[in-house]
Amino acid sequence: MKIIRHPTDMQRWALEQRRAGASVGFVPTMGYLHEGHLSLVRLARARAEQLVVSVFVNPTQFAPNEDFTKYPRDWRRDERLCREAGADVLFAPRAEEMYAHDASVSVLEARLSAGLCGVSRPGHFAGVCTVVAKLFNLVLPTVAVFGEKDAQQLRIIQRMVRDLNFPVELVACPIVREADGLAMSSRNARLTPEERAQATCLRRALDAVEHAFARGERDADALRKIARGAIERAPLARIDYIELVDDESLDPVVLIEQPTLCALAVNFPSARLIDNTVLRP
């Protein structure tokens, strides 16, 4: 496995692959890899001749009050896991080389970013779109894999690829969960044992919503109340949002008559967690 640090070297390698006619699979990450990331890596590995994994904790998607400095990092372990998973290239640029000191161009998605996480994290999705666009231009992937846990991010990137004509196929990978149902996330490592025990309230809330939906409940407010009840039983959990939105447009839904994303964000003292499920009538 080759480790590439500089964006120019990454692009040179990618252009060589393109000239040789090789397909390139790509998994962008912020590191601190877990089984969820590895499932993305396995999907990408199976779909392309060359596989690039990036590890870059992107400063521009964190607000000043967020956890950029506290975001968990473990370079040696990430390197080992990428090697074992069969990556051909591990791209790990430095922020100073990714962003010119006077960088003044960014990618703004104006519609799907407005709600859900966009409310409490203004500027977050501009940071995500900009870094993903830059990574696509450096890695030149044929296929890129993103996780369904970040449902809003996935839909925004799908929209960016469509609207800006990036020549890349996007593949969505299902959420990978711990045995007790907690969706895998690098941020789980920051939870205290007490918070970790209570963090299962997100999955419990989604289970309760799915059961009510299966019994015929179609009213979004009623489903939201059911989810709220399940989360409020965890004393350390503070609800950021519980939303039911159209699975494509992310517009709020009143009655569930089309595929609907039920998305949650919950703050614990040490980490903010998200999870979701899609309800299909």
Ligand code: PAF
């Ligand atoms: O989902 C993530 O880990 C990040 O938002 C991404 C896509 C790697 C961009 O920094």
